[in-house]
Amino acid sequence: MIHLHETRKYAALAASLLAIALSSSSWGAGGQRRDDKQKQSPPPRQSPPPRQSPPPQRQSPPPQRQNPPQRQSPPPQRQNPPQRADTPPPVHARREGVRTPNYVNRNGQGTFEKVPPVRGTDRTPPPRVRPVAQAPARNRQVLPHLQAERKFTKTGQGRHYDNGLNLRKGLAVRLGWQKRYFPHGYVHFPFYRQQYRAGACYYSPYSFYFGICLPYIDISVCAVYPPTVAFIDMPNYSGNYWSGYANVEDNNLINDPNLDQNEPGLNGALDEITETFQGGNIDGLASIVSPNMSIAVFLRGRYQYSLTSSNYVDLTRDAIANMQNTQLNLNYLHERSPGVFCASGSQTYTATDGSQRIVYMSFVLQDVSGQWTLTQVGTSPDVIQGVN
Numbered sequence: 074m075i076h077l078h079e080t081r082k083y084a085a086l087a088a089s090l091l092a093i094a095l096s097s098s099s100w101g102a103g104g105q106r107r108d109d110k111q112k113q114s115p116p117p118r119q120s121p122p123p124r125q126s127p128p129p130q131r132q133s134p135p136p137q138r139q140n141p142p143q144r145q146s147p148p149p150q151r152q153n154p155p156q157r158a159d160t161p162p163p164v165h166a167r168r169e170g171v172r173t174p175n176y177v178n179r180n181g182q183g184t185f186e187k188v189p190p191v192r193g194t195d196r197t198p199p200p201r202v203r204p205v206a207q208a209p210a211r212n213r214q215v216l217p218h219l220q221a222e223r224k225f226t227k228t229g230q231g232r233h234y235d236n237g238l239n240l241r242k243g244l245a246v247r248l249g250w251q252k253r254y255f256p257h258g259y260v261h262f263p264f265y266r267q268q269y270r271a272g273a274c275y276y277s278p279y280s281f282y283f284g285i286c287l288p289y290i291d292i293s294v295c296a297v298y299p300p301t302v303a304f305i306d307m308p309n310y311s312g313n314y315w316s317g318y319a320n321v322e323d324n325n326l327i328n329d330p331n332l333d334q335n336e337p338g339l340n341g342a343l344d345e346i347t348e349t350f351q352g353g354n355i356d357g358l359a360s361i362v363s364p365n366m367s368i369a370v371f372l373r374g375r376y377q378y379s380l381t382s383s384n385y386v387d388l389t390r391d392a393i394a395n396m397q398n399t400q401l402n403l404n405y406l407h408e409r410s411p412g413v414f415c416a417s418g419s420q421t422y423t424a425t426d427g428s429q430r431i432v433y434m435s436f437v438l439q440d441v442s443g444q445w446t447l448t449q450v451g452t453s454p455d456v457i458q459g460v461n
Contacts, residue, residue, distance in 0.1 A: 225359075231261075237364040240355075241387055254287040257394055262387040264291040269460075275378055278370050278385070279392040281432050281454035284425035286392045288460045295378035300369045304409040305435040305451040306417040307374045313457040315433060318405065318417060327406040327416075336414070342438050342445035343403060343416055350420055350434075351401040355390045361438070362386060363446045371435070371451035385450070398423045401434075412440035415449075431455040 225234040231242040243259035246252055250267045251260065266274040266289040275295050280288035306318040326332055333340055348357035362368070362382040369379050380388070393399070403418035417435040424430045437449035 225356075234359055236360075238359055238362065238386070239364070239383055240359070240390070241383075251287070254285070254395060255391065261390045262290070262384065264294050264384075265289065266291055276372060276460065278372070278380075278388060278450060278452055280372070280460050281452055282392065282396065282422060283430070283454075283458065283460065285395050285422065290388070294384050295380065296367065298367065298369075298379050299376050300449065302410070303369075303371065303376060303449070304413055304415050304437045305371050305374070305449050306405065306407070306415055308433060308451075308453040310373075310457065315431075315453065315455045318433075321405045321407065321417070324407060325405050326408065326414075327403060329406075332406075338445055339414060339438065343406075346416065346436055347401050347403065349389065350393065351399055353393050353396075353399075355386060355393065358386055358389055358447070361445055361447050363441060363444070366441070366446060366448065368447060369449040371449065373453045373457075374451065382447075396422045409437070414438050 225232045227233075229242070230239070232238075232240040234240075241261050241263070243261050244263060246255045246258050246260055248267075251265065252258075254265075265277075265287045269276075269289050272292070274289045274292055277286060277288050277290050279286035306321055309316045309319050329335075342361050345357035345361050348354050362385070364382055367379040367381055368385045370377050370385075399420060399422045401418060401420045403416050405415075405417040407415050407417075409415050415435055415437050417433070419431050419433050421429055421431055432455070433453045435449075435451035436447060438445045439448045440446075441448075
């Protein structure tokens with residue numbers, strides 16, 4: 074009994090010693106387990122680099138740009154080109170081809186220099202003989218054979234005159250509202266409008282031919298450049314009725330016997346106007362306009378707009394084609410300025426109801442480089458009424 078108790082005691086002691094031995098073998102030097110040495114811990118997480126601060130602001134402004142050194146000596150002047158010969162070329166030589174034999178050069182010898190005529194040894198001009206204030210209209214004979222003297226070329230687009238003026242080819246009338254005004258079936262000016270709208274159209278220069286000419290044109294072909302001086306004769310009205318031009322009694326040169334001598338070619342220019350508005354020949358008007366100049370349009374004495382010469386002539390072509398039994402009487406001719414004259418009168422036409430109506434017209438002719446050129450026109454009705 075005692076022997077068995079001792080055996081169990083020694084067995085328990087041996088087990089305790091074995092456990093201690095096994096425990097000491099699993100720990101290494103320094104008190105750390107051997108399996109812990111094999112298990113490596115992950116590397117520590119590196120923190121992101123600190124955020125860099127913005128660059129320091131510039132404390133002082135950048136140095137100003139120094140001006141380049143000024144040029145000490147001026148650049149060499151440009152030498153003038155050699156002058157041409159003393160004999161100047163004729164001005165607007167091409168326009169002379171569309172003149173009628175009524176045109177007279179400024180000195181009658183092939184140049185355009187204005188030479189005053191010799192009136193005695195002292196060269197003192199005598200006083201100009203003035204005609205009666207209310208002079209009758211000068212009877213101007215329209216010569217159809219002069220048409221051959223205006224040279225132009227017909228192209229697919231229309232007429233091309235030797236002076237550079239281009240006129241459109243007639244277009245067939247297709248709209249019903251146009252057929253009333255163009256019974257011949259064609260039209261040359263393509264910018265008519267059926268109704269008046271403020272800001273979109275203007276009254277035509279021929280809007281006072283009531284029922285005969287289409288009264289409205291598109292604003293796109295009109296340029297508002299008022300002339301510095303209005304040279305036309307200003308109309309007067311008593312109520313709604315025409316009462317004459319203002320200040321036309323004095324200095325009326327329409328029948329001045331010295332006009333051809335003092336202003337060569339001016340009578341020829343007046344004949345061109347008569348040939349167009351009475352004879353129905355547009356070539357007369359084409360010969361006194363410049364393709365490089367606009368024509369100022371006045372209605373009842375007030376400036377409205379300016380048209381290119383080609384647009385004005387095309388409008389006139391349509392107007393004279395519709396007029397019947399027309400007669401133009403130029404009663405007044407006034408010198409507004411040196412080389413600027415205004416011719417005024419009346420044109421009679423037959424209205425749609427068969428009555429005789431009158432439109433009063435003014436034409437300003439200006440001496441432009443030796444050519445009498447139309448620069449301003451004005452029309453006024455005999456009775457102020459609504460345009461339809």
